[in-house]
Amino acid sequence: MDELVVRTEVYADPVEVYEFLLDFPQYANYSEYLREVRTVTGDGGPGTRYALTFAWWKISYTARSEVTGVDPPARIDWEITKDIDAGGCWRVTPAASDDASDDTSDDADQSDDAPCEVALEVQFDPGSASSDALDLPRLVSFDWVLKKAVPLIRDEAEQVVERAVQDLEGSRRDVDLDVYVDSDRI
Structure with a gap:
C-alpha cells in the first residue's frame, strides 16, 4: 500500500474542525479535480455512502x-468501496496547552483558538485499480492514465x-x- 499524510496546524476549536471535516460534500470546493460529492445514504456517520465525481483530462x-x-x-475513517483498494482518515489532535502560549509568530494572531493538528491520511494500492472502471478514449491505455494521475494525488x-x-480560520495565510x-x- 502506498501512503500519503498531509498535516498542519489549524487555529480553530477541534470540535468545529471535526464537524467541518465530517461534511464530505463540501470537499468539491477544495479540489481541482473533484467536481461533486453526493450523499447516497446516511448522515455523515458510519455507514454513510458518497458518490465522488472526478474529472481530469x-x-x-x-x-x-x-x-x-x-x-x-478526533477521527473520521473512510474507504473507497469499488474499483480500487483505498481508504484513509482525517485526524484532529488538540494542541498541548503549553505549546500555544509559546507561539509568538504572526500565525498566532489568526484566531483566539489554540492550534490543533489536522491530518489527512490516505492509503491506496494503484495496482488494485480496475481498468474496467473507466471509459477511455481510443488508443489511451489504462497504465498511461495511472502513470499520469497517481502523482496528482x-x-x-x-x-x-x-x-x-x-x-x-476565516482568513487567508501561508499554511505550513x-x-x-x-x-x-x-
Missing part, C-alpha cells in the same frame, strides 16, 4: 466511498488541506504543511 469517474468509523472530535491532498484551513509520502509513484 478527458476522463470522468465516479468513485464510491463510505465512512467506516468516527471518533468525535499529492498536489490534490495538499490543496484540499490548505483550502480547508482557510475556510476554518508537513507531508509524508511512502510511495515511489507520488
Whole structure:
C-alpha cells in the first residue's frame, strides 16, 4: 500500500474542525479535480455512502466511498468501496496547552483558538485499480492514465488541506504543511 499524510496546524476549536471535516460534500470546493460529492445514504456517520465525481483530462469517474468509523472530535475513517483498494482518515489532535502560549509568530494572531493538528491520511494500492472502471478514449491505455494521475494525488491532498484551513480560520495565510509520502509513484 502506498501512503500519503498531509498535516498542519489549524487555529480553530477541534470540535468545529471535526464537524467541518465530517461534511464530505463540501470537499468539491477544495479540489481541482473533484467536481461533486453526493450523499447516497446516511448522515455523515458510519455507514454513510458518497458518490465522488472526478474529472481530469478527458476522463470522468465516479468513485464510491463510505465512512467506516468516527471518533468525535478526533477521527473520521473512510474507504473507497469499488474499483480500487483505498481508504484513509482525517485526524484532529488538540494542541498541548503549553505549546500555544509559546507561539509568538504572526500565525498566532489568526484566531483566539489554540492550534490543533489536522491530518489527512490516505492509503491506496494503484495496482488494485480496475481498468474496467473507466471509459477511455481510443488508443489511451489504462497504465498511461495511472502513470499520469497517481502523482496528482499529492498536489490534490495538499490543496484540499490548505483550502480547508482557510475556510476554518476565516482568513487567508501561508499554511505550513508537513507531508509524508511512502510511495515511489507520488
